[in-house]
């Protein structure tokens with residue numbers, strides 16, 4: 178039964194020609210790809226470990242880190258139950274679930290079979306990522322662009338196998354698995370041969386992706402980065418590098434909100450790159466002074482991103498993934514808060530009087546545009562969101578907080 182506050186909200190939005198029912202129906206169809214690595218601080222489940230973190234690091238020591246695939250799956254099941262709608266899981270190769278100890282160039286579909294089975298049972302679609310960090314052969318902060326052909330070949334093989342695993346995920350689940358390629362390669366100090374490094378990266382990517390796989394099963398994406406810890410002077414896979422690569426090789430382009438200069442508006446990039454690539458992958462994140470990967474808030478940067486997706490009609494060709502990892506708070510709460518904030522931002526954008534705003538802009542009536550956007554801030558979005566949660570059978574408000582607290586208490590004794 179709909180609440181009185183929702184009925185009032187529905188009428189308030191209708192007065193601006195906004196259909197809340199249509200917005201709720203659309204929101205229920207948008208999957209968010211939930212990143213597995215928030216659950217265990219990007220550690221993974223391999224038995225062999227290297228020292229290289231690739232310049233990414235989860236900080237904090239909150240109790241409850243998932244130590245096994247079973248613990249991670251239990252945490253995910255809890256989190257999904259507190260998030261309205263049906264969503265996906267973004268799995269990294271280092272989260273294999275097997276008694277064997279394959280090196281990265283030896284991974285096979287069988288090492289991920291428990292994830293495929295679980296995802297099928299849960300109705301969760303899987304996305305995938307080769308893992309080019311946390312390995313002794315990545316300790317130079319160079320992988321696919323390493324000057325040593327042997328090291329490049331090792332990582333090319335890892336990438337090939339990852340694509341096959343992603344395709345197997347896609348076949349099993351009946352929807353394309355996005356296979357996102359991020360390599361940490363870069364240079365701490367000023368390099369003298371940027372061109373050499375970039376040519377090597379391009380050649381390696383080409384070798385890795387040489388086999389044409391069915392796009393209905395697997396979609397390659399490439400993720401750029403401005404800089405990382407230890408690679409301050411140059412990242413080989415910069416934005417310009419991958420933008421060009423994605424266009425030349427017809428892959429998805431991944432835009433991570435933490436991978437640009439802090440003054441850049443990442444939302445502004447969506448419409449620009451959408452004219453050159455068919456599909457986009459987003460890593461929605463919250464950089465604070467650097468690529469710190471804080472849990473996303475319902476803040477202006479997320480709202481702007483969501484508004485571009487909705488107003489630019491980009492939802493149909495954008496895969497929304499999250500990328501943050503905070504180990505100072507409950508990891509399950511971090512997932513729930515982050516995914517819900519992304520959904521809230523999308524809902525708010527869908528509830529904007531888009532036609533009126535665009536008409537004002539087209540007629541150069543910037544006063545009306547400004548008045549409208551500011552008036553909208555007083556609209557009862559919360560009542561529509563609460564209705565969505567209610568219809569989807571998930572709690573919000575105080576009951577949600579007590580569920581999150583109770584689950585955290587139940588995992589706090591993990592060693």
Ligand SMILES: C[C@H](O)[C@H](O)[C@@H](O)C(=O)CO
Nearest residue numbers: 214233306359433468500
């Ligand atoms: C674990 C992910 O692959 C990683 O966060 C990557 O997407 C990235 O953003 C590195 O900074």
Ligand SMILES: [Mn+2]
Nearest residue numbers: 400433460500
């Ligand atoms: Mn990322």
